[in-house]
Amino acid sequence: MRRLLVMSLTALALAACEREDREYRANPVTSETNEKIALSPLSAGPSGPTEQRSGLGKEYEENAYHISQGQRLYVWFNCNGCHANGGGDSGPALMDDRWIYGGQIGNIVQTIREGRPNGMPSFRGKIPDDQIWQIAAYIRSMGRNVPKAAAPGRKDDLSPGPAEQRRPPGEVIDGGQTPPSAQMPQ
Amino acid sequence: MRRLSPALLLLCLPLGGCQDWQSVLNAQGPAASSLARMFWIFVAVLATVWALTMIALLLSLRRRRPFDADPLATNPATERRMTITISVAVGLTLLTVISLTGLSYAAQKALFAHKDGSLTLLVTGQQWWWKITYEDSQPNRVFTTANEIHIPVGEPVLVKLESSDVIHSFWIPSLTGKMDAITGRQNQLQIQADRPGIYRGQCAEYCGLQHAHMALLVVAENKEDFERWREQQISSAISPGDEERQRGMEIFLSKPCIMCHQIRGTDAGGKIAPDLTHVGSRRTIGAGTLETTRGNIAAWIVDPHGVKPGVNMPTIQLEPSEVQPLASYLEGLK
Numbered sequence: 001m002r003r004l005l006v007m008s009l010t011a012l013a014l015a016a017c018e019r020e021d022r023e024y025r026a027n028p029v030t031s032e033t034n035e036k037i038a039l040s041p042l043s044a045g046p047s048g049p050t051e052q053r054s055g056l057g058k059e060y061e062e063n064a065y066h067i068s069q070g071q072r073l074y075v076w077f078n079c080n081g082c083h084a085n086g087g088g089d090s091g092p093a094l095m096d097d098r099w100i101y102g103g104q105i106g107n108i109v110q111t112i113r114e115g116r117p118n119g120m121p122s123f124r125g126k127i128p129d130d131q132i133w134q135i136a137a138y139i140r141s142m143g144r145n146v147p148k149a150a151a152p153g154r155k156d157d158l159s160p161g162p163a164e165q166r167r168p169p170g171e172v173i174d175g176g177q178t179p180p181s182a183q184m185p186q
Numbered sequence: 187m188r189r190l191s192p193a194l195l196l197l198c199l200p201l202g203g204c205q206d207w208q209s210v211l212n213a214q215g216p217a218a219s220s221l222a223r224m225f226w227i228f229v230a231v232l233a234t235v236w237a238l239t240m241i242a243l244l245l246s247l248r249r250r251r252p253f254d255a256d257p258l259a260t261n262p263a264t265e266r267r268m269t270i271t272i273s274v275a276v277g278l279t280l281l282t283v284i285s286l287t288g289l290s291y292a293a294q295k296a297l298f299a300h301k302d303g304s305l306t307l308l309v310t311g312q313q314w315w316w317k318i319t320y321e322d323s324q325p326n327r328v329f330t331t332a333n334e335i336h337i338p339v340g341e342p343v344l345v346k347l348e349s350s351d352v353i354h355s356f357w358i359p360s361l362t363g364k365m366d367a368i369t370g371r372q373n374q375l376q377i378q379a380d381r382p383g384i385y386r387g388q389c390a391e392y393c394g395l396q397h398a399h400m401a402l403l404v405v406a407e408n409k410e411d412f413e414r415w416r417e418q419q420i421s422s423a424i425s426p427g428d429e430e431r432q433r434g435m436e437i438f439l440s441k442p443c444i445m446c447h448q449i450r451g452t453d454a455g456g457k458i459a460p461d462l463t464h465v466g467s468r469r470t471i472g473a474g475t476l477e478t479t480r481g482n483i484a485a486w487i488v489d490p491h492g493v494k495p496g497v498n499m500p501t502i503q504l505e506p507s508e509v510q511p512l513a514s515y516l517e518g519l520k
Contacts, residue, residue: 025491026501072498076458077445128442128500156351 022065026130032113033129035106057105060137061146070138071152073131082119085159086142091119095142095167098176103145108136143170208386210359214406215378217362220293227289231282297363300376303342307335311347311354311367311389313498314396315460315473320416329420330448332460334468336405338412339382347373355391358404364390379406386474395496401474422451423463423519434515437508442500449519459499466519472497484513 033056038049060066074080082091092100101111112132115122123132141151144167151164161167206212213222308319319330337343347356349367357364358377365375379385389400407415426432438444439453446459454462465471468478475494476482485492488509490499504512 022496024496025489031503125440126442126445128502131500 020064023059023063026128031129032124033109033133035110035113037102037104037107037110039101039107053104053106056133057109057137060133061105061140062150063137064150064152066134067137067141067146067150068152069131070134070136070141071156073127073135074138075156077123077127077135079135085155085157086139092176094139096176097143097171097173099172099174100176102174103140103143103172105133105136105140108139109133112136143172144168145170145172207384208359208388212360214381214383214385215361216380217297217376217378218360219380220296221363224290224293228286231286235282300344301342301378303344303376303378305337305341306344306346308346308348309335309356309367311349311351311356311393311400313351313394314389314400314494316356316400316402317350317460318402320419327420329450329463330461331419331464331468333402333470333473334405335402336407336412336415337377337379338409339379339406341409342376342378345375345377347375352393353391354389354393354400356387357390358385358387358402360385361387361404366391377404379404382406382408384469396494399473399475399494399497401470403469403474405469418467418520419464423449425451426515426518430511431515431518434511434513434518437504437512438515441504442502446499462516462519464519466517478517480513480517483516484509487512 033054034052035054036050036052038051041048043049082089083094086095087093088096097103099107101107101116109132111120112127112135113122113124127135137146138152140146141164144151144164146164148165148169151167153165154163210218210225211222213219306321308321310317310319316333317330318332318335320328322328345356345365347365347367348371349369351369353369354367355364356367356375360383361377361379362375365373367373383406385404385406387402387404389397393400426435435452438449444454444456446456448455448457448461448463450461450463466478470476471478471483471486472490472494476486486499487502488504490497490501
């Protein structure tokens with residue numbers, strides 16, 4: 001009787017074993033998610049600026065598969081050419097807590113899609129939308145703004161710092177400044 | 187016995203597959219032949235040993251001892267006979283083991299002996315395809331292709347193996363044994379085909395989701411055909427002949443395709459995914475997943491994850507009217 005109880009409890013516990021879903025297949029119909037992100041509270045007229053966020057970010061930044069795909073694409077599409085391994089080079093650092101154009105995943109997606117002044121090119125139409133979201137999720141993981149369980153556990157290349165998973169949880173502070181190398185000469 | 191014979195027959199059935207284009211027993215090169223010879227020698231010797239053991243066992247089972255005999259009684263004549271029998275058995279065992287070891291050693295020496303050849307390939311395993319670079323002392327004669335190796339018959343070809351992500355293993359059963367492709371180091375292997383033909387190879391080290399769809403073909407042909415193929419592969423992509431293909435090229439160059447793929451002679455210069463300069467001349471797409479036809483190319487572009495789930499090719503936003511010209515352009519890249 002007792003053994004039966006233990007066995008059935010074990011069987012019950014197994015029911016909780018759920019593997020994280022891996023979404024390989026992007027929706028081929030929608031061209032891109034609708035993000036309208038205001039970078040400043042100022043706008044013409046009495047009401048504030050309109051904002052629209054698709055809310056898709058959670059799906060990407062809590063999913064280890066999407067983040068690790070983003071890690072791979074980050075190198076494939078030469079993001080490290082300017083941002084190095086997140087520490088910044090001619091482009092701003094991505095692993096710190098300062099975000100010139102906002103650190104929410106929607107903001108990062110917009111930055112990749114639209115480009116930003118002083119060097120960041122627009123990748124709209126060059127990178128499929130789901131891959132932009134994957135890269136943005138990986139960038140969020142650099143400052144550990146994603147759940148620990150989803151962040152990458154190892155790096156493919158030599159890195160002086162610990163892997164994303166072992167970094168302390170980060171926070172997002174809007175602001176920061178363009179690095180001197182990316183500023184227009186006065 | 188009646189139930190056993192259908193099972194035995196069924197077990198023999200897969201042996202019929204051993205004459206295929208991907209089979210160790212269908213040896214077509216010196217390395218594979220020496221491996222196949224080793225295999226048959228081992229099978230013959232070990233089968234004989236097994237049969238002799240079983241016969242001896244059956245005989246001893248059938249022989250009855252007198253029921254009332256004293257189990258501790260010894261007889262010098264029997265003792266001597268037993269000593270001789272056991273010494274002979276031990277001697278034969280040692281002889282078998284030593285000679286098989288010697289034979290393996292000799293076969294390995296032949297397997298790893300490097301012969302000088304004129305052709306060197308750099309094969310890079312990637313999730314989940316093979317990047318193949320034909321090296322040459324003249325830089326303008328170096329070219330890259332994917333998943334299809336052409337070699338001249340009867341010439342040793344040096345294959346340098348590398349990997350860009352995880353460990354893969356390069357295995358052309360009809361030509362030679364396996365060799366791993368490991369990140370951060372280079373392994374070398376020689377392949378040689380004695381007869382013209384197409385030999386299939388396969389990644390032999392589990393490397394992720396689409397490990398099973400990571401095949402490659404080795405096309406062995408005579409020297410003139412090989413040189414003709416090489417000249418054609420070195421050349422840039424042919425310009426699109428008709429209006430539809432022209433439009434296909436424009437679509438290719440304006441879509442995300444160029445982020446990863448290269449078509450030499452156009453602006454597309456991505457180095458991450460297979461080089462498509464002569465994709466229409468290759469027999470398969472998707473590392474042996476589909477035959478190269480216009481329909482399959484279209485299916486692959488529209489829904490890569492339906493064909494090969496998890497592949498690194500993304501789904502791309504295309505208008506329905508853009509699919510046909512694009513597939514037609516790629517098919518025409520002979």
